[in-house]
Amino acid sequence: MEPLIRHKGKVAVLDQVNVDTDQIIPKQFLKRIERSGFGQFLFYDWRYREDGSLNPDFVLNHPRYEGASILLTRNNFGCGSSREHAPWALMDYGFRIILAPSFGDIFYNNCFKNGLLPIKLSEDQIDELFRKTEAEVGYELIIDLENEQITDDHGLRIPFETDPYRRTLLLKGLDDIGVTETYEAQISAYEERHKSYV
Amino acid sequence: MSILKPKTIIDKIWDQHVVVAEDHKPNLLYIDLHLVHEVTSPQAFEGLRMAGRKVRRPDLTFATMDHNVPTVNPFDTKDEIALKQMEALQANCKEFGIPLADLHSPDQGIVHVIGPELGLTQPGKTIVCGDSHTSTHGAFGALAFGIGTSEVEHVLATQCLWQARPKTMKIEITGKRPLGVTAKDVILGVIAKYGVDFGTGYVVEYSGEAIRDMTMEERMTICNMSIEFGARAGLIEPDETTFNYLRGRQYVPQGAAFDEAVERWKALATDEGAEFDKVVTFDAASLVPQVTWGTNPGMCTGVDEVVPHPDSFDNEVERRAAKKALAYMDLIPGTKITDIPVDYVFIGSCTNSRLEDLREAAQIVKGQKVAPGVTALIVPGSKRVKQEAEEEGLDQIFIEAGFEWRESGCSMCLGMNPDIVPPGKRCASTSNRNFEGRQGRGAKTHLVSPVMAAAAAIKGHFVDVRELNLERGARHGTTHSA
Numbered sequence: 001m002e003p004l005i006r007h008k009g010k011v012a013v014l015d016q017v018n019v020d021t022d023q024i025i026p027k028q029f030l031k032r033i034e035r036s037g038f039g040q041f042l043f044y045d046w047r048y049r050e051d052g053s054l055n056p057d058f059v060l061n062h063p064r065y066e067g068a069s070i071l072l073t074r075n076n077f078g079c080g081s082s083r084e085h086a087p088w089a090l091m092d093y094g095f096r097i098i099l100a101p102s103f104g105d106i107f108y109n110n111c112f113k114n115g116l117l118p119i120k121l122s123e124d125q126i127d128e129l130f131r132k133t134e135a136e137v138g139y140e141l142i143i144d145l146e147n148e149q150i151t152d153d154h155g156l157r158i159p160f161e162t163d164p165y166r167r168t169l170l171l172k173g174l175d176d177i178g179v180t181e182t183y184e185a186q187i188s189a190y191e192e193r194h195k196s197y198v
Numbered sequence: 199m200s201i202l203k204p205k206t207i208i209d210k211i212w213d214q215h216v217v218v219a220e221d222h223k224p225n226l227l228y229i230d231l232h233l234v235h236e237v238t239s240p241q242a243f244e245g246l247r248m249a250g251r252k253v254r255r256p257d258l259t260f261a262t263m264d265h266n267v268p269t270v271n272p273f274d275t276k277d278e279i280a281l282k283q284m285e286a287l288q289a290n291c292k293e294f295g296i297p298l299a300d301l302h303s304p305d306q307g308i309v310h311v312i313g314p315e316l317g318l319t320q321p322g323k324t325i326v327c328g329d330s331h332t333s334t335h336g337a338f339g340a341l342a343f344g345i346g347t348s349e350v351e352h353v354l355a356t357q358c359l360w361q362a363r364p365k366t367m368k369i370e371i372t373g374k375r376p377l378g379v380t381a382k383d384v385i386l387g388v389i390a391k392y393g394v395d396f397g398t399g400y401v402v403e404y405s406g407e408a409i410r411d412m413t414m415e416e417r418m419t420i421c422n423m424s425i426e427f428g429a430r431a432g433l434i435e436p437d438e439t440t441f442n443y444l445r446g447r448q449y450v451p452q453g454a455a456f457d458e459a460v461e462r463w464k465a466l467a468t469d470e471g472a473e474f475d476k477v478v479t480f481d482a483a484s485l486v487p488q489v490t491w492g493t494n495p496g497m498c499t500g501v502d503e504v505v506p507h508p509d510s511f512d513n514e515v516e517r518r519a520a521k522k523a524l525a526y527m528d529l530i531p532g533t534k535i536t537d538i539p540v541d542y543v544f545i546g547s548c549t550n551s552r553l554e555d556l557r558e559a560a561q562i563v564k565g566q567k568v569a570p571g572v573t574a575l576i577v578p579g580s581k582r583v584k585q586e587a588e589e590e591g592l593d594q595i596f597i598e599a600g601f602e603w604r605e606s607g608c609s610m611c612l613g614m615n616p617d618i619v620p621p622g623k624r625c626a627s628t629s630n631r632n633f634e635g636r637q638g639r640g641a642k643t644h645l646v647s648p649v650m651a652a653a654a655a656i657k658g659h660f661v662d663v664r665e666l667n668l669e670r671g672a673r674h675g676t677t678h679s680a
Binding site (some may be wrong): 002016017018022023035079081102103109110113115165175183194 | 217218220233238240241249251256259266279280282283286328343344345346348349351352356357358362392394395430494515516522612613614621631633634635636637
């Protein structure tokens with residue numbers, strides 16, 4: 001996994017609550033057996049019309065949000081299906097950071113496993129960021145994971161919190177299976193104790 | 199030693215599975231059962247291969263094929279990418295020594311139907327699967343939750359997961375359900391009342407009279423939809439209903455060992471005085487059959503109501519969401535729910551495809567005909583469900599009425615196989631998600647119970663099943679013949 005320490009990028013908005021993972025990546029694209037190449041299918045039914053042409057009404061198709069790497073959105077983003085294809089598609093499209101008041105639990109976990117950072121902010125902070133992003137074409141934010149703060153070029157400063165364990169993995173780009181394997185003795189001892197139970 | 203603090207069933211199972219507990223870290227939790235299917239596993243196996251890792255406990259892992267399986271002829275997969283995914287599972291299970299119920303096996307079916315059916319699902323176990331409806335297994339008093347593919351790989355490699363201790367919630371379902379009001383209506387009612395993110399960050403224990411009265415099939419329907427209000431897991435304390443269901447099944451201990459297991463399982467019950475982070479109650483006695491009108495399971499109302507007006511919602515964000523949902527669903531506020539016509543009816547999915555669901559639907563369908571212009575499908579949850587239904591003659595009741603009687607799989611719940619609702623068509627579905635495009639691009643899904651779906655198939659529009667001549671037949675006291 002690629003480490004994530006500090007990220008500066010353009011912000012795109014998706015002003016909708018309860019965006020489920022079926023919308024992020026529809027089921028017809030879950031049949032691939034690779035982790036790559038899902039970006040082209042991100043938000044497929046919203047991004048493209050039925051004839052396959054680009055839907056100019058969908059916000060991510062607006063030229064001002066082209067090349068965005070930070071997605072600003074609303075409550076309960078990523079609810080529904082456990083499909084990790086959702087963070088794969090967001091990453092492959094170019095997003096590294098997602099800002100929302102809350103996330104679906106499974107999606108939230110899946111993001112960290114792929115170097116995609118979901119950050120929970122208050123509704124007021126999210127509202128403020130929506131105002132700023134919509135007011136300035138090309139609005140950028142700087143996400144500093146090490147110091148857990150969000151800034152912009154105009155003096156904004158928003159602190160945020162992440163789980164320390166997950167932060168460490170992300171900062172170092174660590175594979176957590178590798179970490180778990182260092183606990184081999186404890187796992188084996190547990191299996192021994194637990195033997196008659198399973 | 200300090201006095202023991204009363205514990206919830208959630209904390210008891212959790213504590214029994216902690217392998218490592220260190221400060222500033224999630225717990226390393228041991229997983230007793232890992233269920234695997236073809237869609238969320240190929241990348242995990244590939245990851246193992248690339249790192250030169252093995253599956254730590256193939257004996258605690260069990261795989262099947264369900265999401266992609268065609269239900270007309272399972273062996274005739276015209277979709278080459280789907281076929282490749284099923285072949286990959288076959289090859290991966292062989293390479294890593296994992297038991298697999300493939301399309302030739304009598305055990306094949308939807309992963310959340312076969313786990314309980316085979317007795318793999320047991321009280322007190324930690325159970326995971328790369329599927330959000332893994333919460334289903336909580337009906338047995340197991341801690342069961344969905345995971346992503348990276349976590350699938352992690353469990354395959356280590357049989358453990360790093361997990362932060364969840365908050366706990368008790369949902370007490372009080373009262374006796376009126377006739378025609380099913381477990382599906384109860385869980386839809388709960389989600390409608392509290393919202394689709396009410397359970398985020400929590401594991402839920404369902405309790406109360408209405409839950410105690412439920413069969414295992416009904417409890418599975420309840421726990422199945424925990425994720426639809428954001429709870430990764432929902433569970434129910436095991437009792438005689440649970441033990442009677444499990445006794446004699448293939449993978450449970452047999453004879454005296456079973457009785458010993460029962461004693462251990464009984465001790466899992468939440469202690470008197472144990473504290474939950476949140477407690478809510480929900481009255482089942484005043485509930486009516488539910489129908490969703492929007493594009494998430496919380497957008498739901500009683501069958502005797504009308505499609506709500508977006509202005510009736512509390513805040514701007516919800517008003518906008520309701521407006522968008524109504525536009526997608528092509529519904530006009532104020533329309534009576536019973537005036538909404540249906541084009542498709544789907545009875546199936548891990549929510550409602552078990553023998554009892556089919557029995558209840560058959561009770562409505564018997565001697566009737568599917569309304570003209572309606573396409574109606576029955577997709578049993580497993581090969582075993584299908585076979586048992588056929589032994590009871592349920593297939594004939596459905597076929598004579600004009601239903602299609604299919605092979606088992608996930609089917610039209612998510613349309614990864616050819617069972618898709620065409621654009622613009624409206625479907626009464628016993629599945630769990632009415633998201634935009636879930637059953638097919640432009641498809642309009644209304645979530646209902648099996649009896650409500652069966653009645654809609656016959657009438658061609660939604661009907662209040664309480665007005666039909668229902669018998670309190672199959673629903674209570676059902677025991678399995680295994």
